[in-house]
Amino acid sequence: MSFDLPPQFDPALPTYWCIFERQHLLLLDRQLPSQQAADWSLSQRLFLGVHSGRNVFLAELVGDLPAMGEWVPLRAALLSLPPEHISLVARAAQVRQFQRTHRFCGRCAFPLSQRAHDHGKCCDSCGQLYYPKLSPAMMVVIYRGRELLLARSPHFAPGVYSALAGFVETGETLEQCVHREVAEEVGIKVNNLRYICSQSWPFPHSLMLGFTAEYESGEICLQPDEIEDAAWFDIDAMPLIPTPISIAYRLLNHTRDWLSGRV
Numbered sequence: 037m038s039f040d041l042p043p044q045f046d047p048a049l050p051t052y053w054c055i056f057e058r059q060h061l062l063l064l065d066r067q068l069p070s071q072q073a074a075d076w077s078l079s080q081r082l083f084l085g086v087h088s089g090r091n092v093f094l095a096e097l098v099g100d101l102p103a104m105g106e107w108v109p110l111r112a113a114l115l116s117l118p119p120e121h122i123s124l125v126a127r128a129a130q131v132r133q134f135q136r137t138h139r140f141c142g143r144c145a146f147p148l149s150q151r152a153h154d155h156g157k158c159c160d161s162c163g164q165l166y167y168p169k170l171s172p173a174m175m176v177v178i179y180r181g182r183e184l185l186l187a188r189s190p191h192f193a194p195g196v197y198s199a200l201a202g203f204v205e206t207g208e209t210l211e212q213c214v215h216r217e218v219a220e221e222v223g224i225k226v227n228n229l230r231y232i233c234s235q236s237w238p239f240p241h242s243l244m245l246g247f248t249a250e251y252e253s254g255e256i257c258l259q260p261d262e263i264e265d266a267a268w269f270d271i272d273a274m275p276l277i278p279t280p281i282s283i284a285y286r287l288l289n290h291t292r293d294w295l296s297g298r299v
Contacts, residue, residue: 039087039123040087041085041154042086044083045086046086049086049091050070050091051073051074051090051092051093052068052124053070053092053095054068054094054095055073056094056095057096057097060108060113061107061109061113061125061129062097062108063105063108063113064102064105067117069102070090073095076097076102077098078096079098080094080096080135082094082095082150084124084155087123087124088120092124092127094132094135110129110238111239119280119281126237126238129238130169130170130238130240130241133169133238133240133241134155134169138166143162144159146160146161155168156168170243171240172204173201173203173204173244174214174245175199175200175201175244175246175283175287176200176229176246176248177246178218182272182295183268184268184274185251185267186198186199186266186274186288187265189263189264190264196278197265197267197274197276198277198278199287199288200217200218200221201217202217202220214226214247221258221259221262223254224252224255224256224257226249227249231246232248232290233286235283235286244283246287248291271291271292272296
């Protein structure tokens with residue numbers, strides 16, 4: 037479900053609140069707070085848009101934690117919330133990051149003002165405009181017949197393998213990024229790139245774009261400090277993969293089903 041971005045909230049609609057403290061999200065009985073949060077002591081209130089027929093607000097809590105409330109690390113909160121809430125929490129986390137890191141103008145150091153009709157900020161001294169940062173990153177599943185090339189980073193949970201991924205460099209196209217990252221991380225060449233899906237990911241402000249690519253040539257050669265292991269896996273004998281909230285889960289399952297003729 038996508039966001040609608042009207043300039044003002046609709047008082048007739050119910051509400052969700054994304055309330056943060058450091059890198060934690062406030063959940064109320066394991067859910068996002070709704071109408072009752074409007075009466076709490078909150079600061080930095082900001083309307084984010086309408087999602088699934090509800091106004092969505094960003095805020096910081098001032099004072100004591102409400103009854104039945106708990107601070108949950110952002111990643112753990114995304115795992116526990118319904119899938120349709122992931123995009124709204126991701127948006128809230130990224131706008132909050134922008135609000136916290138863009139308080140003064142980078143050109144003249146004058147305090148920035150919030151724009152009334154969007155989430156940008158402007159400098160009333162020099163006129164410079166700022167908008168929330170977005171960092172595009174590619175993820176690619178490489179196939180060779182019925183096999184998928186999967187890899188694991190040293191920071192992955194034990195036994196978990198995933199697709200290759202990396203941030204797009206300045207001046208680089210997505211296709212160039214795929215070829216470069218694959219060559220850097222596992223030392224092979226690919227072709228037949230095909231775009232599959234995308235996902236907003238708030239760690240810290242990524243836009244993940246998922247591709248498949250066909251193996252062309254080369255032997256696996258791991259990039260030091262980036263890739264702990266990489267191997268070819270038959271689609272009927274895949275290892276542990278990332279959780280269902282991640283684009284990797286969707287991309288890997290789509291590719292497996294496509295290669296098996298199910299899609």
